[in-house]
Amino acid sequence: MKYDFDHVIDRKLGKCRKWDNKILKEKFGLNENAIPMDLADLDFECSPAIKKAMVDRAALGDYGYTYAYDEYYDALISWNKRRFHVDIKKEWIKLTFGTCGTLHYIVQCFCKPGDAVMINTPAYDPFAEAVEHGGCRLICNSLKLENMRYYLDFETMEKQMVEEKVKLFIFCSPQNPSGRVWTKEELHRLSELCIKHNVLLVCDEIHRDVIFDCASFTTLWNAHEEIADYSIMCVSPNKGFNLGGLKSSYIIIKNKEIRECFLAYLQKVYVTSPHVFAIPAIVAAYNKSEEWLDELTQYISENFEIVYEWFETHMPKAKVMKSDSSFLAWIDMRDVFENEEEITRFFTEANISMVIGSYFVADGENWVRLNIGTQKSILKEALSRIGEVYARWEKKER
Known part of the structure; x- marks a missing residue:
């Protein structure tokens, strides 16, 4: 790829709402090492053309x-x-x-x-x-x-x-x-x-x-x-x-x-x-920025493949809907957890924010939406955390 989507940027420096420690603690009960996968924006630096246009405009004063x-x-x-x-x-x-x-x-x-x-x-x-x-x-x-x-x-x-x-x-x-x-x-x-x-x-x-x-x-x-x-x-x-x-x-x-x-x-x-x-x-x-968008789309498509394979291998009772677009994974947790209270406790223990299915008005109860528009290193760390918590939960009464 021409563009480096693996490069991790510190989004906390820009007072990003998605990555803000205070918001993650107050809204989800998470600590400063949380991985946010709720708010639907991307973790990548914008295209070089957009960045240059913004810098040039800002320089006018x-x-x-x-x-x-x-x-x-x-x-x-x-x-x-x-x-x-x-x-x-x-x-x-x-x-x-x-x-x-x-x-x-x-x-x-x-x-x-x-x-x-x-x-x-x-x-x-x-x-x-x-x-x-x-x-x-x-x-x-x-x-x-x-x-x-x-x-x-x-x-x-x-x-x-x-x-x-x-x-x-x-x-x-x-x-x-x-x-x-x-x-x-x-x-x-x-x-x-x-x-x-x-x-x-x-x-x-x-x-x-x-x-x-x-x-x-x-x-x-x-x-x-x-x-x-x-x-x-x-x-x-x-x-x-x-x-x-x-x-x-x-x-x-x-x-x-x-x-x-x-x-x-x-x-x-x-x-x-x-x-x-x-x-x-x-x-x-x-x-x-069309070339940048095409490469971004390819990168996110690869992220979905990682998610599909991981859940099928490590958490097969959870069913990930195959997506045609965007960067939001919609996951059926009905065969894994008894209710959404359990789901929330599970992701809190994993120190990951997500959007619970009941947020989506109706017909989404006991589903989860995860934003996977992030670097592969962050995505894999999130999946690792989910796997570790799931292994613990499988060994004990909830």
Whole structure:
């Protein structure tokens, strides 16, 4: 590899929330030697092009208000065309301050209190928070688990849409926490249901940059010829390029009526100029860091292979779902532990933070999500700790 992803950086120096000793102690009961595998960001140094762009911008010594200038739009349009084969226009794009906050705004803009909003479960909990904080009714459509792979339950989905009068659907593609990449046929059928029942489809594609088989991924707008007029795309460089601290997400809205309605709402809540470092970072990511991203994806794919093999060999009762994307391992612990209290005690003893399955709204109880977007040395140390604790637990009553 051209880039050294094995190089360990001290993320505590940058006051990284994921690695902060105080947070790890207060939230998880862990000590200063903990390995954090909960928060979904990467442990790697960003691409050299991004780092140079940030250093060059910082050297100017001017950190006043900025704006989304032409280089930004050109980079986004080129990236979406080159990487995902979708044509977008400048006027369809709006930079926002993070996808989670944007979901809150979308729910509040397009729904009235009491309206029904659908999500698939298990789901990233902020999806549910956006619905509930908007005073809306949360409609959970459970994913079907077959042979350790998730599938969309279209029959139940349509029934719920009709009976609950669903107004909006927050959909995750690729799916979090499983990393499932939906097929073009699945996305087409989903689109047809949303169009048929007049459901605004909000598609979160923030995990799409790290795909292990690029040919397998279809962006929503390429799955159905009409869905672009019935949807809002939420996109971000934050996961693949590790820019979460820059609040550099963006949305793409083709439909003029939907777009103008939402932009008017963003004016009400005063979403204005972007973070001064966000624009140069995104431009460097999309224009000069594609090779870096490809190598990162290969490295993470190798990490998954390490995880699959380790659990199959050392902890076979735990089942790791095969992931198509991202850096989050979704592990079924139902045959290993009796309940989530046991799981939490186990990982606390291993001095590892994780995300417990019940966090994911519904259908995730007694599962665990581990962030494996880290150096192989750290990953192997984490697995070693899990193995040592598991060996002790197998010898004693819990």
